[in-house]
Amino acid sequence: xxxxxxxxxxxxxxxxxxxxxxxxxxxxxxxxxxxxxxxxxxxxxxxxxxxxxxxxxxxxxxxxxxxxxxxxxxxxxxxxxxxxxxxxxxxxxxxxxxxxxxxxxxxxxxxxxxxxxxxxxxxxxxxxxxxxxxxxxxxxxxxxxxxxxxxxxxxxxxxxxxxxxxxxxxxxxxxxxxxxxxxxxxxxxxxxxxxxxxxxxxxxxxxxxxxxxxxxxxxxxxxxxxx
Numbered sequence: 001x002x003x004x005x006x007x008x009x010x011x012x013x014x015x016x017x018x019x020x021x022x023x024x025x026x027x028x029x030x031x032x033x034x035x036x037x038x039x040x041x042x043x044x045x046x047x048x049x050x051x052x053x054x055x056x057x058x059x060x061x062x063x064x065x066x067x068x069x070x071x072x073x074x075x076x077x078x079x080x081x082x083x084x085x086x087x088x089x090x091x092x093x094x095x096x097x098x099x100x101x102x103x104x105x106x107x108x109x110x111x112x113x114x115x116x117x118x119x120x121x122x123x124x125x126x127x128x129x130x131x132x133x134x135x136x137x138x139x140x141x142x143x144x145x146x147x148x149x150x151x152x153x154x155x156x157x158x159x160x161x162x163x164x165x166x167x168x169x170x171x172x173x174x175x176x177x178x179x180x181x182x183x184x185x186x187x188x189x190x191x192x193x194x195x196x197x198x199x200x201x202x203x204x205x206x207x208x209x210x211x212x213x214x215x216x217x218x219x220x221x222x223x224x225x226x227x
Contacts, residue, residue, distance in 0.1 A: 107158030
């Protein structure tokens, strides 16, 4: 069963939690965290790996620290020795999101909502998406932009070939049932919703049914599952 787990990143982590989380991630991740100027960036990076480890531990039967990862030539992560276990992780602003629980391709994207220039839509969206966005009322334009953007990102992340697939080469739009659909993607399923007033979430599956709501994980949940 596919699950989407989301974690809200705290402004400050208790020192005991932070030290324990750091001890459970890869040496590469620890080195990366030490180079961030902003502590919030280090939190997102480390907590993203911890959320991935504890979630995939349940699927594989391995302890979180026993899991190891690699990336394809486009940067999509996979689980060593369990390549059939599909997952994807994203973080932005105050949130981290992880999708897992299927052998089908999976993608997830979360974005912090901020003012955006219309020219970005014209540059990266397909003509049909640009027309759809241009027809939206002013008070819905920004939300619709981020829905389209995160949906497209989730699809590209599921396919796993990065930006070698141009963003304007496919369109994700609502169908007559108001479900998000991509004609070029065939059987792929999509989910789009706000996490809160300032963040948008989208997910994509190559065939497995997506949950109607993400599972919200607290910092305490994460710490408990890890130990």
